[in-house]
Amino acid sequence: MKQHETIADLRAALDPLRSAGISIGVVPTMGYLHAGHLELVRRACKENDVVVVTIFVNPTQFGPREDFSTYPRDMERDLAMLRAASVDHVFTPGVDEIYPQPLETAIVPKRLGEMLIGKARPGHFTGVATVVAKLFNIVQPGRAYFGEKDFQQLTVIRRMVADLNFAVEIVGVPTVREEDGLAMSSRNVRLSPEERQAARVLSAALAEGAAMIEAGEASPEVVLGKMRATIEAQQGVALRSLDICDVGNLAAVERIDGPVVILVTAQVGPVLLIDQHEARPQPS
Amino acid sequence: MKQHETIADLRAALDPLRSAGISIGVVPTMGYLHAGHLELVRRACKENDVVVVTIFVNPTQFGPREDFSTYPRDMERDLAMLRAASVDHVFTPGVDEIYPQPLETAIVPKRLGEMLIGKARPGHFTGVATVVAKLFNIVQPGRAYFGEKDFQQLTVIRRMVADLNFAVEIVGVPTVREEDGLAMSSRNVRLSPEERQAARVLSAALAEGAAMIEAGEASPEVVLGKMRATIEAQQGVALRSLDICDVGNLAAVERIDGPVVILVTAQVGPVLLIDQHEARPQPS
Known part of the structure; x- marks a missing residue:
């Protein structure tokens, strides 16, 4: 090299x-x-x-x-x-x-x-x-x-x-994750063991939201509401933004009827963590 | 081709x-x-x-x-x-x-x-x-x-x-000019014969200013004043801007002690003409 x-x-x-x-x-x-x-x-x-x-x-x-x-x-x-x-x-x-x-x-x-x-x-x-x-x-x-x-x-x-x-x-x-789901990031090293543990809620909430979308939930408000509750229940995690966007141009979607991406940012201890999950309604 | x-x-x-x-x-x-x-x-x-x-x-x-x-x-x-x-x-x-x-x-x-x-x-x-x-x-x-x-x-x-x-x-x-000094431009075709004639003042004034600089005039105000008078004496030419700038970063110079560029823009009939002339004090 x-x-x-x-x-x-x-x-x-x-x-x-x-x-x-x-x-x-x-x-x-x-x-x-x-x-x-x-x-x-x-x-x-x-x-x-x-x-x-x-x-x-x-x-x-x-x-x-x-x-x-x-x-x-x-x-x-x-x-x-x-x-x-x-x-x-x-x-x-x-x-x-x-x-x-x-x-x-x-x-x-x-x-x-x-x-x-x-x-x-x-x-x-x-x-x-x-x-x-x-x-x-x-x-x-x-x-x-x-x-x-x-x-x-x-x-x-x-x-x-x-x-x-x-x-x-x-x-x-595609995002590579730790075994417990946390997205790999150079900044993760700055999390304390407790913060590291708390940060798991982000990928968990994303998986939860994606599952709702795949199961047919078409309302962004409903999906985001459920995810927000999950994240806000976790001590030590301050939600900064949570959005469901068109996968191409990132515009906010009013109804989920095609491929979207869920984007989250949250402050955990000294670190602003970001993560994402693509999802689309599954053909029934 | x-x-x-x-x-x-x-x-x-x-x-x-x-x-x-x-x-x-x-x-x-x-x-x-x-x-x-x-x-x-x-x-x-x-x-x-x-x-x-x-x-x-x-x-x-x-x-x-x-x-x-x-x-x-x-x-x-x-x-x-x-x-x-x-x-x-x-x-x-x-x-x-x-x-x-x-x-x-x-x-x-x-x-x-x-x-x-x-x-x-x-x-x-x-x-x-x-x-x-x-x-x-x-x-x-x-x-x-x-x-x-x-x-x-x-x-x-x-x-x-x-x-x-x-x-x-x-x-x-370097700028290519008509025989009478007018800088070549696609827009020149839109000048009437009278406007075409009047436009000659721009290259003439630039040559005048450059000659002053080469002869040792170090004050931009003096050079620009003389050029401005020349251009404003020409009917049909509306001076829009006239500047003496550092040849590298186009900053206005306070004293001419190195290479500069004189930049002019003027409205002549339907056309905004632009021209320039580089100059520097000649070693005496």
């Missing part, structure tokens, strides 16, 4: 491969890797000749009072995991390499970036879209892999690729 | 070339070609194996009361000129091919897009940057050619490429 800290160094390694017709897949990450990331890597290795993993905790997608400085980091452990996963190239730029000067150009995801999580985190998806576009232009991959856990992020990126004609295929990969 | 109307068709033609290591230059235009465009094409042909010219009158860079509908168009004449110039590929998409759905993603050039012309034309440079990024992603060229006449546009694009790490070299090409 080759580690590159500069754009020039990475490009020098990748340009000849691309010219030789070798397919390149990229897995953009913020590091502190877990089984969810490794699933993205496995998928990328299966579908591409060469895989590039990027590790960059992107400051521009954190708000001023968010957890950029406390976001967990462990480069040595990450590199060992990627080596074991037979990754070819890892790109680990410093902040100055990605932002040598303040940006004067932003990629702004309008409606999709302002709704849901974007309402609570203004500018977050502009930071995400801009850094992902930069990584696409640096790596120039044929495919890029993102987890479905960050469903709104995945939707924003898919739409950016369509709107701006990036020649990159976006592959969304 | 091959003409392509769809993105898929153009990509099918270009992808094998790129993989074979053939260098691709692109000249983005809005058509109604003149000698200025042909100079971009000549330069592109000299520096690349294959040249792609795009012709697309981009609606999103025109304001609601601007001249999108009356912008001059003559596709047959354009194609004949490009054929004669030995261009390899011309991309002539319809509006629906470039904008199949309303964009939810915008590329926003912040300070650079809001100043100068951007003040009078809000959203103009967002439209420009976004469509140029789309064309870069569609063509994936090694080099792209833009006229220095649209100096702010060139600066916005250079900055976008740096900020977003596009793997495209931006080549700025």
